[in-house]
Amino acid sequence: MKTKYSCLAMSSKLSLVKVLRYPCLVFFIVSDPITQQYEQLGTDVVLKCESSLVGIEWKHNGIWIHHNTKMHENGQQLTLMEVKKHQAGTYSCHDPENKKVLSVVELHLGFPPQQMNVQCWASQYPEKINCTWDIWPDTHLRTTFISTYRLGLAAPDPLNECVQFDINPYSCQIRDYKMFADLPYLVNVTAVNPLGSLTVLHHFFVENIIRPDPPVNISLYPVHPGSNVLLLQWSPPPSWPQLDYFPLSYLIRYKRTGAKQYRTVGPYERTSFLIMGNRPGSTVHAQVAARDFTGMGLHSDWSTVVIAKL
Known part of the structure; x- marks a missing residue:
């Protein structure tokens, strides 16, 4: 393995780590893929070095780590105590003699989806129903959503896609629905990120949620x-x-x-x-x-x- 320091980002077949230091950009180029690790904020996190060497040394975003009561080494492991947001980033472990890179971990910190509120309004009645949701607290991680709906609260009514648009990832639109239906519609929104998922169900009768936009x-x-x-x-x-x-x-x-x-x-x-x-x-x-x-x-x-x- 080789460590390359450069002010330019150039790599074709090799894995490239993020920018690690300014003003001269420092890159690690390693032959093995970078490990992506997701952990929850406020917990103790263990990072493992893919090596059997002892006395491993570590860098965080290209800077040598100075150990303290919130961080310590144990063989090929680095333990971060009660991690904070600023501790996310790129961790590399190094040979204590020649400082060569042994392995690299990209640490992502955040929360699983915990609470979500879903609302639907027929502001374009009778053509469209718009559903929106908000999630809290902020997960600090990329969170995707799966949104479906059906007429009635249980099977055998088929599931339909509530269509999402890139312009607002916290919303979806229902275009195919029945007016004056005897049964309520059920919207199912699931939030997913690497730390977990959360599903919220919301039901309504169409004529009860008619609400125009303001004049x-x-x-x-x-x-x-x-x-x-x-x-x-x-x-x-x-x-x-x-x-x-x-x-x-x-x-x-x-x-x-x-x-x-x-x-x-x-x-x-x-x-x-x-x-x-x-x-x-x-x-x-x-x-x-x-x-x-x-x-x-x-x-x-x-x-x-x-x-x-x-």
């Missing part, structure tokens, strides 16, 4: 110069696909200068609203939310706030 293009201004009547206008959310067949209704909330709470009115089918009874010099804040015309599901989040000063 857009909100504006608020006097109906004519000098008027104390304000005209609030907006546009439907562009993600809502079939307004002609599945119209939306709207809630409006507004408050004037000095008011502690918003006043909420609606729902209305139109996309404008007159706010009257305003005093000269007052300031009005207003927002709009959308909901399926039939009242199924929930209303959207409130739109951005618009402000008009008289």
Whole structure:
């Protein structure tokens, strides 16, 4: 085995370890593959050197290791006590006489998936259902997800893929589903990384999770110069696909200068609203939310706030 120090990364048939030192980049080139080792943060970790020599010496990211109470050698092993995140990286063991590389371990530290929350919303009803999830605490490791769904809570209903997209790996989309189904849909999301896996089940009735995106293009201004009547206008959310067949209704909330709470009115089918009874010099804040015309599901989040000063 040979140790090569170079400021350039050049290797064709040999395994190449990550950059180990700056500004001159230091590489180890070894004939055997680098061992990938995954361990949990906060635990004791044992690294093994593939050699029978005694008095092995170790480097971490190209720097000789100085032993302390949290790190010690035992023959061909290096033990790291209660490992912290900064201790991840490349470990190489060396011949104590000529300092040649004996073997290399790439240590990855993190956690298995521990907790996950899954939510699904039909913000593009009746065409698509979007499911999202978040996982905590951070695993600090590359975590992949498997997402499926079925109609009904048990077999024999077939499993279908909830399609994931690279743009957001914490989400998937359901496009093939039945409206007004008598049975709930069951979404199954499994998080997987080298330290473990976690599966969460989430069920829903489609019509209960209808929730449009907020309205857009909100504006608020006097109906004519000098008027104390304000005209609030907006546009439907562009993600809502079939307004002609599945119209939306709207809630409006507004408050004037000095008011502690918003006043909420609606729902209305139109996309404008007159706010009257305003005093000269007052300031009005207003927002709009959308909901399926039939009242199924929930209303959207409130739109951005618009402000008009008289």
